[in-house]
Amino acid sequence: MSVLEVKNLYKVFGPNAGRVFGLLQKGLDKQDIHARTGCTIGINDASFTIEKGEIFVVMGLSGSGKSTVLRCLNRIIDSTRGKVLIHGDDITGMSHEKLLRLRRAKVSMVFQHFALLPHRSVIGNTEYGLEISGVGREERQKRARDALKLVGLDGYENSMPDELSGGMKQRVGLARALANDAEILLMDEAFSALDPLIRAQMQDELLELQARMHKTIVFITHDLDEALKLGDRIAIMRDGAIVQIGTPEDILSNPADEYVSTFVQNIDRTKVITANKIMRSAPTITMPREGPQVAIRRMEKYDVSTIYVTDSERRLKGLVTIDDAIKCAEEGKKDLQSCINEDVFVTRTETLISDLISTALMTKYPIAVLNEDNHLVGIVSRSAILAEVKRESDAEHKPMLLKENPVVQVNVPSAAEKEENANG
Amino acid sequence: MVELPIGKSFENIINWMTDNFDTFFDIVGAVISGVLFVFKSSLVMVYPPVMIAILVGLAWWIAGRNVAIFSLIGFTLVALMGFWEVTMETLALVITSVAIALITGFPVGVWASQSNAVEKIVRPILDFMQTLPAFVYLIPAVLFFQLGEVPGVIATLIFSLPPVVRFTNLGIRQVPEEIKEAAQAFGSTTRQMLVKAELPVAMPTIMAGVNQTIMLALSMVVIAGMIGAGGLGNEVLKGITQLNIGLGFESGISIVILAIYLDRVTQALGARKKNK
Structure with a gap:
């Protein structure tokens, strides 16, 4: 059972509150009702649980x-x-x-x-x-x-x-x-x-x-x-x-x-939306079970140039780029240990996007998102973050090209005006 | 032109009350003079230097050193002028009137603060009590209680009661809405709210009312001297009727000293409550 439940609650301030309900049913709004009856509607049909x-x-x-x-x-x-x-x-x-x-x-x-x-x-x-x-x-x-x-x-x-x-x-x-x-x-x-x-x-x-x-x-x-x-x-x-x-x-x-x-x-949406809301699933490869050949094939399959490496419990070990994987394979190595790149930024599912922006701008690779058990749950790409920031700036006053905007005119005072100001 | 016989009717009512409530007035009179006697005899009985020491000590404890020094000088002066006994009589009159004013006025003030209807009824009565010239009710007071101290106390009471009622009412009504809500939200009964929240918060204002009541009582006690209430008022009256400028001045000074003493001490009492 819920702790607190409010059902169709009304509060009318003023004398003769009863007659207000008829008017409310007729669809009059708060101002009209106040003008007609002198009653103020404090709460109008509130319900929540x-x-x-x-x-x-x-x-x-x-x-x-x-x-x-x-x-x-x-x-x-x-x-x-x-x-x-x-x-x-x-x-x-x-x-x-x-x-x-x-x-x-x-x-x-x-x-x-x-x-x-x-x-x-x-x-x-x-x-x-x-x-x-x-x-x-x-x-x-x-x-x-x-x-x-x-x-x-x-x-x-x-x-x-x-x-x-x-x-x-x-x-x-x-x-x-x-x-x-x-x-x-x-x-x-x-x-x-x-x-x-x-x-x-x-x-x-x-x-x-x-x-x-x-x-x-x-x-x-x-x-x-x-x-x-x-x-x-x-x-x-x-x-x-x-x-x-x-x-x-x-x-x-x-x-x-x-x-x-x-x-x-x-x-600011970036201060409300968290990493897990914009992350996508990442192609991964499991160490030590899978080696460079599998990594190359999987990257080809997903059409990506990097792949994240986890252990058998999905704990993140790093990432492998396609170049490194090919080199590894050519050298005839069986596992990925030597070509793992550990320069991966990681973050938590509940991190706000606003906190990711600066990292997103400096990293080459998507940011890995970990849950509380340190398991890789997804990645947030730079483009996903920038898309959110862009949505934000769309909502506000977006700068536009001068030639596209006939209203804004840059005022350059004429020579005569300048003179006038100087004299004045 | 028609004249409304309002004055005549008032006279008739007073006469009727004198005739029919005789016993009641006797009892009230007896109680008041009893209380007055206790205060007066205990104040006068104490050897003056001891009493001065008590008053100065009290001032020191409540209002600090400066007021204490003032009261030491002031009361010594009063005693040296030979007005000690009459000053103590006046003090007894003030204490008696103020005590009765507080006992009756405070509950009325609390009641008025709880009910708009009561406030509406009480307010014009208070206005009446405060602005009606004192001599107008001195006459019926004398008719009811004969000449002497008792009608003096009654007249003083009528004049000095309003501030304590008004300030108590005002103080409680001025308690911030949120504080009342908080007391309510934690489950206070009406009584708990009054005793634990409203009255303590209103106390500085109520104390200002008490201070006003005391000051008004003192000023009225002088007028009450005219109907035989004794004390400093009587000395002033003597000064006027005998054109004795010196006597009038000396008794006037004594009143001022007593007034300043009572004012500073009660004001400090209010401020102390606030700081606590």
Whole structure:
């Protein structure tokens, strides 16, 4: 069963929310409905399912309803219609006591501006959730210390929030959310208030933490780069509705509509697409079973001038060019050992294309791609990388020949104008 | 031209209350004068140099050295002018009124912060209490409680109660939305949210309200001298009626010294909470 499921969720702000639904069915949009009824549609028919251990990013501009959706997941905001199921339990109709228990044990939250209590020390803030659930002093302090250690704040237990930098404050916010060991983490623009460098660092640390803790995370952001970096899946919201849900790949490759494509058009594809997405399978030859003759025949067959050499377990040994193989054969050698060229660049399946560009420009041979067991899984040719870079530059403002572009004119001031400027 | 008999009606209501709530006013009066007696006798009873030492020590502990030096000089001056006993009487009046103001005003402020309806009702009442000229309610106060200290405390209470209500309400309402959400998101009950998040965050603002209440109480206590509340107000009144410039000036100085002392110490109290 999925951890979190949202079914046809609506939130209408304003009086008499009921009459809005009729208008929605008639196909009126958010602005028209606001003009007619004074009601604002916060969420318009949102549905999604989040699996255990997933980072689900909800992305949208301000006013798109992303924060409202998040607040409906722990009912800080009550939805108008629809269901929110946590482990199959509908929380929208839950009693107050059950809701408190849910918030204390299962769902915790991290806020954009940290929302630390200024009168409490770091540890006092971290243990807040445990304290109000009635956990004894000793145990909650221990658990708070553990949480602080996780976020790298051991030693700061007794500092006050106003003595900390933004990044450290948000670590406290994160520690507070981790302290009660909730399995669902709601993060509301958690890194948006931080400096770019700190922000990138916090993103990396969140991914590291997640690799260890396997929480189910709902992460709200307005920043597509952040969404692409963190999200296992991304939901894009606009005017309260979810326009597209998909993996970062999906969103970039097949934007559902114009709105999404304007969003993603400025994204550097080379910073999202990884080596395994553009690699192709490589003809290989196995050592020591196969010798120079086989290598020559195989290169002829595949019409290539280099072939990769692996051992019987597909571990890469190097490559052999057609010239070397012929020389080897003429010298009557039975194995390829002497003619192996080890000047091969290797990379991992998950390497970003942007990290391959400089290597691609200097190497003669395609870059070999290895999986985590060091097995050769494919090669990335220079042309494949350049094709991706080219696609990127096509999407942006591509330089064009001067004669092909009648609009741009290079202004050369006339002699008279020059004189005028000099006098003026 | 038709004249609305509003003044007459008010008079009738007051007269009716005097006749029918006699016992109630007696009880209230007895309680107030009891509390006042305790404060006054304990303040006056202590040998003045000892009391000055206590006050200076308190100032040092809460507000630091400068305020302590000021209060040492100030209170010694008051004692040397021969106003020690009346100053302590005034202090007792202030403490009594402020204590009652806090006990009643703070819960009202909290209540108003939790409910817009309550706030809407409370606000005009507070405006009324603060702007109605003091003499207007001094008269009914005297009718209810006779001349003396009790109507003085009541009048002071009416005048000085609004700031603590207003600032408590304001302070809680100004707690950042995110902090309230955070308290809520971790499963606080309404009560836990109030006690563990809202009140502590609002405390500096609430303390500013307490400071205002004390200052207003002190200024009202002087006027209350006119209806027999005693203390420094009485000395000022004597100065006015006897055209005794020296007496008026000396008692005025004593009031200022007491005012500065109370202001600095309570302000420092608020700031201390903030830094902690």
